[in-house]
Amino acid sequence: MPEEVNITTKSKVLKILEENRGESISGEKLAIDIGISRAAIWKAITSLKKDGYPIFASTNKGYMLADDSDLLSAQGMLPFIDAEKYPHGASNIFTYKTLESTNTTAKQKAFEGAPNGTIILAEHQTGGKGRMGRSFFSPQSKGLYMSFIIRPDFDTRKALLVTAATSVAVCRAIQKVCDLEMQIKWVNDIYFDGRKVCGILTEAITHFESGQIDAIIIGIGINCSIENEELPEELRDTAGSLTGVKSRNKLAAAVTNELMSILENFGEASYPEYMDEYRRRSMILRKDIRVYKNIGSDEFLEAKAVDISNEGGLSVIYSNGTKETLITGEISIRLV
Numbered sequence: 001m002p003e004e005v006n007i008t009t010k011s012k013v014l015k016i017l018e019e020n021r022g023e024s025i026s027g028e029k030l031a032i033d034i035g036i037s038r039a040a041i042w043k044a045i046t047s048l049k050k051d052g053y054p055i056f057a058s059t060n061k062g063y064m065l066a067d068d069s070d071l072l073s074a075q076g077m078l079p080f081i082d083a084e085k086y087p088h089g090a091s092n093i094f095t096y097k098t099l100e101s102t103n104t105t106a107k108q109k110a111f112e113g114a115p116n117g118t119i120i121l122a123e124h125q126t127g128g129k130g131r132m133g134r135s136f137f138s139p140q141s142k143g144l145y146m147s148f149i150i151r152p153d154f155d156t157r158k159a160l161l162v163t164a165a166t167s168v169a170v171c172r173a174i175q176k177v178c179d180l181e182m183q184i185k186w187v188n189d190i191y192f193d194g195r196k197v198c199g200i201l202t203e204a205i206t207h208f209e210s211g212q213i214d215a216i217i218i219g220i221g222i223n224c225s226i227e228n229e230e231l232p233e234e235l236r237d238t239a240g241s242l243t244g245v246k247s248r249n250k251l252a253a254a255v256t257n258e259l260m261s262i263l264e265n266f267g268e269a270s271y272p273e274y275m276d277e278y279r280r281r282s283m284i285l286r287k288d289i290r291v292y293k294n295i296g297s298d299e300f301l302e303a304k305a306v307d308i309s310n311e312g313g314l315s316v317i318y319s320n321g322t323k324e325t326l327i328t329g330e331i332s333i334r335l336v
Contacts, residue, residue, distance in 0.1 A: 009036060011090065013044040015075040017055065017065035018249075026062035068246075070141070072121045076249030077256070085260040086117065093119045098140075100127040102147035103201060103219040109149060110205055110215040116151035117260070121252060128221060136199055136221045137232060137239070144222040144248050148259065152213055154266050157311075159213055160327065161272065163188050163202045164312045165262045166218050168274045170198055171281055173254035174222075178244040183283040186305075186314050187328060190222075191283055195240025198222040220255060224248055275310050282308060291316060291326065 012034045016025060027045075031038045045063055049055055054066035069076075074090035083089075092115065099105050099122040106120045122145045128136030138145050152159065170190055171182040182198075183191045190198035201219040206212065223241040231239050245251055262274050279285060285308065290300040303316040313325040 009034065009040055009044045010047055011075060013041060014048060014053070014065075014073060015078065015090075017048075017053075017063065018073070018075045019079055021065045021069060022067035024058055024061035024064040029062070070246075070248055072123060072144075072248055072252065076247070077253040080250045080253035080257075082257045082260075085257050085264070088115075088117045092117055093121070095121045096123070098122060098124045098126060099145075101125055101219070102145050103203060103217050106147035106149050106217045106219070107203070107205060107215075110217065114149050116149065118149040119252075119256065120147045120149075121145065125221075136201075137226075137235060138221060139226060139230065142226045142230070142241075143224050144220070144245075144251055144255075146220050146252055146255070148218040148220075148256075150216040150218060150263065152216055158266065159202075159204060159216060161266075161275075161312050162216055162218060162263075163200055164278050165266065165272075165274055166200050166202065166220065166259060168277050168281070169258035169262050170200070170220060170222070170255055171277075172258045173251060174198075174242065176258075177247075177251045177254050178242055180242065180244065182281060184278060184281045185283050186308065187312070192240055192242065196238055197240050197242055218259070222251070224251070272310050275308070275312075279308050284314075289316070291318075 013030060016030060016033060027038045027041050030041045034041070045055055045057070052071055054069050056064045056066065058064065072095045074093035074095065077093060078090060094109075096105070099120075102120045102122050102125065104127075106118070109118060109120070122138075124140040125136070125138035125145050128138035128145065150162070164187070167184045167188065167190060171184065174180055174182050174190075180192055185191055185196070188200040188202070189196050190200070199221050203217045203219070204213050205215040205217065207214045223239065224245040226239075226241040228236055284305045287305055289303055289305050291303050292300045302319040305314060305316055307315040309315065309325065313327050315323065315325045317323050
C-alpha cells in the first residue's frame, strides 16, 4: 500500500498549498495538519516537483506553490467549486498529463461503473475528438480539455438538449472567469471575436438490450493560451484563443458549477430558460447561412436561420422558400 499512501499524502499536501498559493507553509505545519512525519512531507513535495508543480522551498519559511502555477488538479479546482452544485469532492475528478482523448477515457470509466459527475481532465490530448470524426487540436498545457460522465435521470428525448445546455454553461463560465462575452454557433461551437475558441462533443452510451441511455459523455475543449502561429495552418483563419485565463483550474471549476447548475433541474418539465440564453448568444440567428447535409461534400443549400426551438432544433428558410427544422448537421455562415 505504500504507493496509495503516497498519492493520498501528495493530494493532501497539494490541497493545502493550492489553498495558500503564493504563501509559505512550514513543513512542520503541513506535517501537523495532515498527521504525518516531516520526512513524508518532504517526499510528497519532491514528488510534486517532479510532476511539474512550481514549489519553492525556503529555510525557516517552508514551502510555497507559485502564484502562477497552472497545472490541472482536483485540489486546484476545489477552492473554486460550489460544493452544493458538485458535492463529489476530489474523489470523482481525475487528471492526466496525456490522454488520447478525455471522452475516450470517460467512456472507459463509464463502462466500469464510474458515477454521475465524474470528471476527466488532461493537459494534452494526442487524439482529441470533434464532431463528424474531426480531430480537436489539443497542445500541451494550452487549453482546457475535460469530459463529464452524466448518468441521466431525464427523458432520453432531452438528451439532444445536453449540448445546448453545455454551450450555455461554458459561455457563463468564461464570462465569469475572463469577463468575455461568448457567442454560440449551432450546434456545439463557442466563438469569441469571430473565431472558434471551444468545441463540445456529446456522446451517448446506450444499453444494448433496452436501447436506453446509460451514460452521456460531455467533452469540452477550450483554447486558453494558444498563439495563432502555434495553430495548424488550416486553423489559423478560423480558430482563436481566450484571453485572461490566469487559472485553468478556476475555469474548469466554473464550467463544472455552471453545468451542474443547469443539469440539476434538467429532468423537470419546466421551461428551459437556458434556451433563451442560447438563442441570445447565437451568432447565426437571422443570418444567411450555408447548410451542408452531405458531410465531406462541398455542396450546400443557401438558407436563413430564423429560430432555435426549445428542443434545440434550428429552423431555417431555404432560398426557394421551403422551411425545415434541422436537428443536427454542419452549418457555416455565408461570407459576404
